[in-house]
Amino acid sequence: MQVQSQVHFRSALLSDIEALFAAINSVAAEKWYIGTVAFSLEELRPHLEKLIATPMPPVLALDGETVVGWCDIMAGKAANGFGHVGRLGMGVRREWRRRGIGRQLLETCLRQASKAGLEKVELEVYPDNQSAVLLYRHFGFVEEGLRRQARKLDGRYQDIEHMALWLRPAQAPQAEEPAGALVG
Numbered sequence: 001m002q003v004q005s006q007v008h009f010r011s012a013l014l015s016d017i018e019a020l021f022a023a024i025n026s027v028a029a030e031k032w033y034i035g036t037v038a039f040s041l042e043e044l045r046p047h048l049e050k051l052i053a054t055p056m057p058p059v060l061a062l063d064g065e066t067v068v069g070w071c072d073i074m075a076g077k078a079a080n081g082f083g084h085v086g087r088l089g090m091g092v093r094r095e096w097r098r099r100g101i102g103r104q105l106l107e108t109c110l111r112q113a114s115k116a117g118l119e120k121v122e123l124e125v126y127p128d129n130q131s132a133v134l135l136y137r138h139f140g141f142v143e144e145g146l147r148r149q150a151r152k153l154d155g156r157y158q159d160i161e162h163m164a165l166w167l168r169p170a171q172a173p174q175a176e177e178p179a180g181a182l183v184g
Contacts, residue, residue, distance in 0.1 A: 007068065007096075009104060012058040016067065017041065017048055020060065023067035027091040031153060033129050034091055050074075055116040059108045061092070061101045068096040071105035073113045073121055086113050088123040102135055110139065114167045122164045126151070133161065141165045 012020060021041050028036045051058050051072050061069035071090035076082025088109065092102050113121055123141070125132050141163040149157040166172035 006063050007061050007099075007101060009059060009061050009108060012048065012052060012060050012070070012072075014045075014049060014052060016060060017045060019062075019065060019067040020044070020048065020058075020070060023070060023093055024091065026093050030094065032126065032158070033132070034089075035124070035151070056086070056109065056112040056118075059105050059112075061096070061105055063096075068093050069101045069105050071102075071109045073109050073118070075116070075118060084117075084119040086118045086121045088121050097131070102132075103138075106135065106139060110165070110167070119168050119171050120164055120166050122162065124160050124162055126158045127161045128158065133163075136163050136165075139165060 018041070021044055024034075024036060024044070027034055028038070048058070051074060054075065056073050056075065058070055058072035060067050069090070069092035071088070073086040073088050076085045076087070078084075088106075090102065090105055090109075092105070110121065121141075122144075123136065125136065127133060127146075142165070143161055144164050145162040147160045147162070150160040151158040
């Protein structure tokens with residue numbers, strides 16, 4: 001599906017904080033697609049400042065000054081041994097879904113992550129968010145684990161699927177031989 005011409009994509013600026021906050025809250029208000037259900041503008045500010053200062057600033061989809069989608073990948077701390085892995089977060093406002101916006105946001109962020117030297121990108125997704133799962137699989141993400149009934153909100157359980165994409169496939173772990181397999 002084609003992105004409508006009025007939507008443009010660019011790296012986030014600190015001046016976008018209120019528009020980004022509104023977009024995140026719009027998706028969070030739906031409750032079932034992202035883990036964020038409530039936070040403040042003051043809590044977002046240091047997170048956004050930190051991301052903007054990296055080689056992988058958040059990417060925004062905008063219609064005029066309205067943020068209609070966002071995507072970011074936050075690298076782990078190298079000092080702790082996690083510098084090769086990034087954690088993906090993204091969302092698209094309900095009225096802007098199924099227009100190719102998520103695909104373009106994700107493509108741009110994965111390109112940034114590769115250029116920044118990340119080897120692996122991880123994410124968590126609710127399996128009942130089938131559109132998101134299909135998008136991630138289209139880009140090559142695979143399931144690495146499933147946490148059953150990991151979330152209970154309004155009396156409803158949701159599983160959480162852990163997915164990952166190796167940006168440098170040669171470094172991806174190979175499937176192990178079954179126990180007792182003969183090695184020639």
